Amino acid sequence: MTALLQLKNVSRNFGGLAALSEVSFDVHPGEILGLIGPNGAGKTTLVNLVTGVYRPSSGQIIFEDKPINRLKSYAIARMGIARTFQVMQPFPEMTVVDNVAAGALFATGASTLEEAKELAQVHLEYVDLKKFANTPAASLTLPNRKRLELAKSLAMNPKLLLLDEVMAGINSVEIDQSLGLIKSLVEKGITILLIEHIMKVVMSVCSRVVVLHHGSLICEGQPNYVTSDPQVIKAYLGSKFAARQNRVSHEQ
Amino acid sequence: MKTKLVGLFVIVLLLLIPIISNNYVIRLATMMLMYSVFAMSWNFIGGMAGYPSFATASFFGLGAYAGALCQVNGVPMFLAWVIGGLVSAVFAWVLGLAILHLKGHYFAIASLIVAEVLREVINSATGITGGGMGLNIPVLRMGVDAQARLFYFSMFVIALVTLAVSAYVSGRPLGFGLKCIKQNEDAAGMTGINTTIYKTTAFTLSAVFTGGAGAFYASWVNYIDPEDVFEILISIKPIVMVLMCGAGALVGPVIGAGLFLFLEELVWRNFLTFHVGMLGLMVVFLVIFLPTGLLSVDYRKFLKKVVR
Incomplete structure (x- = not known):
């Protein structure tokens, strides 16, 4: 299966600060890929790189076999990448x-x-x-x-939709409604990169998850695999979450 | 329907002016139409796209010199006006690509100094432009009354074309895209709008009619010099006119131009030594008390209060 979107060793520096360093992963057509990580991990920077707001300091971003890292945002939008904003715009x-x-x-x-x-x-x-x-x-x-x-x-x-924390600040009933909406988008044939803090959402809709921490990719895989990874637990989820996960899986 | 009737009434009134009034009023009316061309032109970039341009004087002066030089070298008057407009438009396109990536104050300052630079260039190119001595444009061989009317009707046509283009643009994807850029340029880009081209087009549109009016002005007054046509007030006045009636509205600039000229004459007559200062006070007053323009005032409410 060829990837819809490929990131190859993408880095972005702001002055001396490395917001993203050497990040590589693929987004496959038809999947919902979760992107998680603590605040300041570089998630929104990554979305800004893909949509052409910033250019990568190094590395390549490839959409449908065409490099897009030198394109302006309007050209990328017309190729079929759309996004929602974390801060509504x-x-x-x-x-x-x-x-x-x-x-x-x-x-x-x-x-x-x-x-x-x-x-x-x-x-x-x-x-x-x-x-x-x-x-x-x-x-x-x-x-x-x-x-x-x-x-x-x-x-x-769009062919690829980047959802940047669409669930933040809405109540659980609305979250359930939105989950249904997101699932129906995939049925329409739209591939989704979902940035989300609410793990319930990530666990229930994502087919794969990538984890960012301090600008680096620290883990990639199935949701269950990722949430049991000790590095991810240490960096992001916390031991409480891990204990709860364990309890749930033991009960099952 | 009502607005159409009012519009028709205004047009008929404007057409009647040369028949029913004297040369002084005709001159004022020509001036008013020229101001409204400035204001409508500024509205493309300042009102629709939200970029505070101070480049009106550059476009005007450049058009004036281009047209004047054409006429001096034997080009017919009307063709010289078209050339004046086109020269300004080409200049605006190139200038726009260079400075429209700046935002807010930075763009305002960048657009402001262009007129100063052009003034210096034309001042020092004495061989071609006559430098500070100015340029004389051949006088038309016709009576004073006929000339006043000819220039009045010419300006009327230019203003009408500007208005038509404004109306056309505001109802098309270009106008819609400019509105998006004004509200949120980053989001506009990510919605698929080629913001660079859209802004530059708006800037060019704001130059073409201003440049044409500049060339017209040269023929009208028969003599131009750099101090006159690159004057900073030419950049500021249209902004005040548009602000008086609320930026972005279609006929706002026209009403604003009429109102501004009326006030200008009033101030000029009564405060001869302090008229620029009075204009400054008016601008401050407008920005503080009527930031959304005179058209936004609810007149009925206001009248009710006055009656009580």
Whole structure:
């Protein structure tokens, strides 16, 4: 199986600080790959490198067999990589439907503004935001803004979707709804790189997990394998989590 | 429907001006239309894309000199105006690629000094431009009244074209993309908008009509010099006009231009020695008390309060 996205020895320095060093992994088509790690591990930097906000200091990023590390973000977006933001970044004074239409218009090339707005309505329906279509994006509540981010990304018709902490700050009922949404995206044929702190989410939807710590990849594999890795437990999960995991697996 | 009627009324009124009034009013009206071209042009980059450009004077002066030099060398007047616009547009495209990656204050300062640089260049190129002595443009062989009307109607057409292009752009992907860039440029890039090209296009659009108006101005007043056409106030006025009516709106710049000219005449007449200072005070007043523009004021509420 050829990888959809490949990172080869990717490093990024900010001044003297190595935010990412020599990170390599593949994202396979059709999977949900979890990306976890403590705060400051370099997860968002990695997303910024893939989407062209920053350029890698060294190493290569390959999407569908084409190197993308020298491309600008709009070109990468048009190739089929979309992202949501950890800190919500809608176009605040524009209406919800216009936000989504922007994705449809500029990335997938809906040829007219009208066509893009029609497409936007479909995506808003999908994330259940249709009733807010004509309100300004800034007036939405946090969970709804996250849905808007998702709708905007979906409107770009992506092959690869980078979800940067879409679950943070929403309650457990909403998390369950979002889980269903994410699973349905994979059925649509979208590959997902999921950055998440909530382990319940990671364990239940990811087929594989990679772990970052201090900018380096410290572990890669099945969720169960990763969560029992002593290095990962030490760096991120903590011994309490490990004990609980153990209890659960013993009970089973 | 209502706005269309108002628009039609204004156009008819503007067309009637040369018939019903004297040359002084015609001159003022021509000036107002030229100001509205500045304001609408600035609106492309400043209002739609949110980039605080102070480059209006550079585009105006460059267009004026390009047009004037053409006319001095025998190019017909109308063609000279088109050339003036195109020269400014090409200049803006190149300049935009160079400085539009700057943001906020940095962009404002970079765009501000361009006019100073151009002024110095033209000042020192005495052989071609006449330097500080200025440039005389051939006078039209027609009566004063006819000339005033000819220039008035020409400016009317330029303003109308600028308005039409503004309306066209604001309803197209270009205008939509610029709106996205204004709100959040990084997110706009990641939505698939080629921000560099979009911004540069907006900058170029803001130059082409300003440059054309510059060439027009040279023919109109028959004499230009660097101090006159690269004056910093030319960069500042359109910003004030647009701010008076709220940035980004379509007809806002036109109304703002009319209002500004009215105030300018008023201030000029009553505070001859302190008129620039008065304008400065007006800008401060606007920014502090009406940051979203005069059009955002709820007039009915205001009137009710006054009546009580």
